[in-house]
Amino acid sequence: MATCKDCKSFFAREDDRSQGDCVMRVVDPRQAYYQATPVETEKDASKCSSFQKK
Amino acid sequence: MGQRTAQTEKALSVDELANRREWWSVAQKTRSKRLDYLRKGVWKKGAIGGNYAPGIKIDLTLPQLFTEKWQEQEGEPIMLQKAHAIAHVLDNIPIFITDRSQIMGYIGSAPHQIVWHWQGISMVNEEIYNEEGIIPEPEEESLEILATLNDYWGGRTAVDKLARILDPEDAVKFMSGAIGWGTPTSAATYSTKDFTYIFKGFEALLAEIEERMEETEQKLQGNPSPQLLPLYDKLPRWEAMQIVLEASIRYAKRYARLARTLAEHFESDPTRKEELLRIAETCERVPAKPPRNLQESLQFDHFVQVLARYETFEGAWPHRPDYVHGPYYDKDVNQEKRLTKEEALDLVGEHLIRTYEVGIFAPKWAREGLQGITGTWVWTMGGVKPDGSDACNDMTIAYMQAARLVRVSNPTFGFRWHPKVKDEVLRECFECIRHGLGYPSMRNDPVLVANTVHWYGHPVEEARTWVHQACMSPCPTTKYGCQPMRMASATANCAKMIEYALHDGYDPVVNMQMGPKTGDPRQFKDFEEFFGAWVKQMEWLRNILVRTVNLGRVKDPEFFGRPFLSAIYERAVETGTDACDPSNGERGNAWVTGFTWVENADSLAAIKKFVYDEKKYTMDQLMEALNANWVGYEEMRLDFVKNAPKWGNDDDYVDDLMVRCLREVSRHAKENKCPSNNNWPLLPENVSGNIHYANLVGALPNGRRLGDALYDGGISPGPGLDKKGPTAVLKSCGKFDHVTDGRAFLLNQRLSPTQLSGEKGYQLWKAYMKTWADLGLDHVQFNMVDDATLRAAQKDPEKYQEVIVRVAGYSAHFVDISRKTQDNIIQRTVQGLG
Amino acid sequence: MKCTECAFEAPIGKFRYLYNARIDSSISMRQCPQCEQWLAVDELLGEAQDAVHPGEAPWGKSAGIEGLAGDSQG
Ligand code: SF4
Numbered sequence: 001m002a003t004c005k006d007c008k009s010f011f012a013r014e015d016d017r018s019q020g021d022c023v024m025r026v027v028d029p030r031q032a033y034y035q036a037t038p039v040e041t042e043k044d045a046s047k048c049s050s051f052q053k054k
Numbered sequence: 055m056g057q058r059t060a061q062t063e064k065a066l067s068v069d070e071l072a073n074r075r076e077w078w079s080v081a082q083k084t085r086s087k088r089l090d091y092l093r094k095g096v097w098k099k100g101a102i103g104g105n106y107a108p109g110i111k112i113d114l115t116l117p118q119l120f121t122e123k124w125q126e127q128e129g130e131p132i133m134l135q136k137a138h139a140i141a142h143v144l145d146n147i148p149i150f151i152t153d154r155s156q157i158m159g160y161i162g163s164a165p166h167q168i169v170w171h172w173q174g175i176s177m178v179n180e181e182i183y184n185e186e187g188i189i190p191e192p193e194e195e196s197l198e199i200l201a202t203l204n205d206y207w208g209g210r211t212a213v214d215k216l217a218r219i220l221d222p223e224d225a226v227k228f229m230s231g232a233i234g235w236g237t238p239t240s241a242a243t244y245s246t247k248d249f250t251y252i253f254k255g256f257e258a259l260l261a262e263i264e265e266r267m268e269e270t271e272q273k274l275q276g277n278p279s280p281q282l283l284p285l286y287d288k289l290p291r292w293e294a295m296q297i298v299l300e301a302s303i304r305y306a307k308r309y310a311r312l313a314r315t316l317a318e319h320f321e322s323d324p325t326r327k328e329e330l331l332r333i334a335e336t337c338e339r340v341p342a343k344p345p346r347n348l349q350e351s352l353q354f355d356h357f358v359q360v361l362a363r364y365e366t367f368e369g370a371w372p373h374r375p376d377y378v379h380g381p382y383y384d385k386d387v388n389q390e391k392r393l394t395k396e397e398a399l400d401l402v403g404e405h406l407i408r409t410y411e412v413g414i415f416a417p418k419w420a421r422e423g424l425q426g427i428t429g430t431w432v433w434t435m436g437g438v439k440p441d442g443s444d445a446c447n448d449m450t451i452a453y454m455q456a457a458r459l460v461r462v463s464n465p466t467f468g469f470r471w472h473p474k475v476k477d478e479v480l481r482e483c484f485e486c487i488r489h490g491l492g493y494p495s496m497r498n499d500p501v502l503v504a505n506t507v508h509w510y511g512h513p514v515e516e517a518r519t520w521v522h523q524a525c526m527s528p529c530p531t532t533k534y535g536c537q538p539m540r541m542a543s544a545t546a547n548c549a550k551m552i553e554y555a556l557h558d559g560y561d562p563v564v565n566m567q568m569g570p571k572t573g574d575p576r577q578f579k580d581f582e583e584f585f586g587a588w589v590k591q592m593e594w595l596r597n598i599l600v601r602t603v604n605l606g607r608v609k610d611p612e613f614f615g616r617p618f619l620s621a622i623y624e625r626a627v628e629t630g631t632d633a634c635d636p637s638n639g640e641r642g643n644a645w646v647t648g649f650t651w652v653e654n655a656d657s658l659a660a661i662k663k664f665v666y667d668e669k670k671y672t673m674d675q676l677m678e679a680l681n682a683n684w685v686g687y688e689e690m691r692l693d694f695v696k697n698a699p700k701w702g703n704d705d706d707y708v709d710d711l712m713v714r715c716l717r718e719v720s721r722h723a724k725e726n727k728c729p730s731n732n733n734w735p736l737l738p739e740n741v742s743g744n745i746h747y748a749n750l751v752g753a754l755p756n757g758r759r760l761g762d763a764l765y766d767g768g769i770s771p772g773p774g775l776d777k778k779g780p781t782a783v784l785k786s787c788g789k790f791d792h793v794t795d796g797r798a799f800l801l802n803q804r805l806s807p808t809q810l811s812g813e814k815g816y817q818l819w820k821a822y823m824k825t826w827a828d829l830g831l832d833h834v835q836f837n838m839v840d841d842a843t844l845r846a847a848q849k850d851p852e853k854y855q856e857v858i859v860r861v862a863g864y865s866a867h868f869v870d871i872s873r874k875t876q877d878n879i880i881q882r883t884v885q886g887l888g
Numbered sequence: 889m890k891c892t893e894c895a896f897e898a899p900i901g902k903f904r905y906l907y908n909a910r911i912d913s914s915i916s917m918r919q920c921p922q923c924e925q926w927l928a929v930d931e932l933l934g935e936a937q938d939a940v941h942p943g944e945a946p947w948g949k950s951a952g953i954e955g956l957a958g959d960s961q962g
Contacts, residue, residue, distance in 0.1 A: 011311075011315045011319070013311070021308075021311065021312060021315065023312065023315055023316075023319075023320075025320075026150070026164070028109075028164070028165065028166055029109060030094070030095045030096070030097055030165070030166070031091075031092075031095030031096075031152050031153065031165060032152070032153045033150040033151060033152040033153060033164075033165065034150060034151050034312065034316055034320065035148050035149070035150040035163070035164065036148065036149050036150070036308065036311075036312040036315075037148040037163075038145065038146050038308075683905075684931075685900070685901060685931075688914055688931040688932045689932065691931075692912070692914060692932075695911055695912045696912055748907065756911075757911050757912075758908075758911060759905065759908060759916075760905075761905050761906060761907050761908075762907045762908045762911065763907060763909070772911055773909075773910065773911070773951075774910050774911065774912055774950070774951035775911065775912065776951075777951070804950070841945075841950055845943045845944075845945060846943060847943075848942045848943040849941075849942050849943030850943075851942075873942070874906075874907055874909075877907075877909035877945070878909065880909075880945065880950055881909050881910050881947075881950055881951070882950065883950060883951040884950050884951070
């Protein structure tokens with residue numbers, strides 16, 4: 001089963017490898033930004049439409 | 055402005071554009087690429103004519119995260135329960151870094167989102183279902199989340215709890231919406247912040263808390279006594295403070311981590327890479343430790359403001375950023391030359407933009423009273439240091455220059471004028487006004503320092519640290535001076551004083567007996583009897599508002615709880631109390647905001663002259679005309695408007711009545727006491743309350759009908775009724791004492807941009823300001839946009855998106871306010887100076 | 889009173905009173921109940937004068953140096 005850690009958008013935390021940031025590029029109608037959402041390293045990625053294999 | 059194509063605009067030089075007063079184009083041409091990108095990238099969060107802009111959505115992640123943790127911690131003391139919930143939000147809410155930005159922190163998961171603070175009033179929470187366009191997609195799913203949240207919070211919000219202990223009659227009258235504005239709770243509030251304390255760094259505050267806790271635990275091991283018992287309640291409060299401070303440091307470090315990730319894995323441009331690494335270093339440093347440079351001090355500041363707004367809806371932004379950040383600017387730009395002036399200006403400009411982008415959901419009635427903006431974020435500039443010497447610095451100038459470059463309508467500035475202000479700084483103020491920003495408002499510092507000492511007994515050195523607590527009221531930023539909660543929920547719709555005096559305490563608009571029965575005015579034998587009725591109605595109106603706020607205030611720590619604010623309040627840290635607990639030494643700085651005040655003087659003058667002195671009309675005739683809303687009495691109405699004396703024309707007949715009213719209120723202000731046992735002076739001003747109350751105040755003897763906008767200022771004459779020129783306005787306003795006759799007095803004036811162009815214009819304005827200061831007025835603010843531009847903007851709002859006007863205690867983009875407010879602004883007299 | 893746009897006729901009170909942007913003028917804004925057009929109404933005559941569109945000010949210019957007097961006192 002693919003988990004977040006297998007995803008290109010996943011960046012593990014150095015202080016706690018079981019957690020990480022899901023970093024996404026967002027371009028909205030006004031500005032562009034990078035958004036980070038905390039995720040668990042072993043979170044099931046099968047239902048994530050943004051999953052991209054590392 | 056904006057009439058031509060972008061191509062022709064480019065062809066015009068900055069000077070040509072300035073001559074045409076096309077200030078938005080001037081700004082676009084002169085600001086850096088970074089500021090241009092950031093300014094254009096901002097999502098407008100203030101409601102446009104009462105509605106949110108397309109694309110704006112409420113953030114549901116925040117209340118969900120908060121509520122899930124809150125429920126887990128059920129049963130804990132409220133501050134501790136809340137601290138856990140806030141920490142959970144700060145650890146898990148998505149964060150973002152906008153391209154080219156250097157200052158981090160936002161309340162919400164994405165730039166187009168606004169926070170919906172759900173802990174205030176269930177009734178307001180229910181209103182969200184009727185809001186079009188702001189429910190996030192997929193809407194059905196969001197509505198389900200909202201319903202679950204509302205089901206849980208129904209009956210549990212701060213005001214729900216307060217409502218259960220309010221006197222039922224008071225509650226009905228308060229909730230009628232006719233007499234007061236706002237709710238006495240920290241759920242909709244604002245707070246002064248003492249950055250000399252906060253900038254010690256959160257680690258230092260944590261150490262202080264730790265020390266207090268150890269000390270207390272030791273005491274608890276001693277001889278048992280009743281004195282020890284309250285200490286048990288302090289421990290969980292300190293623990294709550296620790297939890298939020300630690301979470302705040304972690305929140306900042308999440309930005310540091312993201313910035314580093316971007317620098318290492320995403321960014322190819324070496325300059326931006328370097329910036330990202332600097333952002334990372336900054337967010338690792340602050341708010342944990344004291345700032346060392348301008349970027350760190352601005353970042354620390356912004357984190358504090360954002361964190362406070364994660365805790366609750368802080369609708370004002372009491373701050374004195376030039377004073378707080380000036381030393382860091384000086385170090386970076388002048389001494390160590392770590393930053394160029396332009397680089398510093400980028401940071402300062404972004405500070406304004408980051409503040410402007412903050413959005414918090416407000417119900418429709420609140421948006422109507424505060425059209426076009428999220429809150430009254432009036433930043434204080436200039437003034438004096440505690441020793442009385444000039445406090446203006448390079449940062450004062452940088453903020454003024456940056457304001458002209460980014461042209462945001464929020465925050466605005468209030469400038470503390472004093473006799474030692476240098477000409478170069480005064481010119482900067484004038485340039486902002488001339489550029490049509492409507493700010494800074496000008497505040498008379500010596501008068502307001504004396505006023506702050508007079509009303510509350512703040513020591514003069516502390517009074518000199520004052521900031522605008524909201525739009526107008528000064529508050530010291532000291533340990534015992536800081537005000538932690540919005541007490542101005544005692545906001546009185548003052549036109550009701552005269553209306554109730556005319557109707558025996560009955561409200562003909564909401565159809566209920568509100569004030570005391572002071573008698574049928576048709577039976578009054580003379581003006582003194584009528585005035586006596588007015589005094590009784592005035593006292594009643596103030597009393598009901600003040601007692602409600604006093605109760606809300608003392609109950610706030612029990613009903614709401616503010617762990618974050620407490621953690622950054624020295625007196626709360628020292629005593630292990632909630633910042634809002636009035637027993638922790640707050641000196642008191644409460645005031646009653648007086649909306650729709652001037653109608654009283656004009657109406658009393660009309661009654662005195664026509665009914666009692668000249669006996670031109672009987673009271674019976676007047677009451678008939680008022681009861682008919684003047685319909686069918688147009689000739690009589692125009693007589694009351696044109697031939698009765700009007701405030702603002704240096705006419706003692708009406709001016710004396712104004713002074714008499716103010717003195718009655720000031721007497722009563724000392725009889726009313728706040729929970730710190732201090733006074734409740736009146737502060738006449740309107741935000742856009744004069745429009746909000748237009749349909750809640752009936753016909754009055756000054757000639758207005760139900761539906762007409764009320765006068766716009768706190769002591770501004772009625773629009774178009776000041777016929778004798780600007781000096782006469784100032785003279786009228788100078789007839790009462792701005793120290794002892796009230797807390798502060800808002801005066802709107804409109805000036806002609808044509809007349810005030812060039813050096814001559816500056817000199818004319820400076821001479822006007824001298825008269826203003828000599829007469830001892832405490833406030834004045836200006837609109838300097840001509841009729842033609844404003845009418846054109848009404849016609850073609852798309853092309854005039856960036857025209858800013860001064861509404862009342864705040865500025866707004868002209869196209870974002872309702873037509874009625876627009877017309878009200880246009881109809882203000884354009885004063886010719888000189 | 890008669891609406892200048894759709895000719896709807898009714899007593900003045902049936903036309904919703906909006907506001908009088910200038911208190912010292914007898915011109916007020918009312919709304920026709922039929923076509924919903926904003927109308928400039930002379931309250932003295934009880935007559936609708938014209939439709940009011942964005943950017944129009946039937947009560948004239950602002951007081952002061954945009955229209956009336958300047959500073960008479962110095
Ligand atoms: S949540 Fe989805 S996009 Fe984000 S890291 Fe996990 S799998 Fe990747």
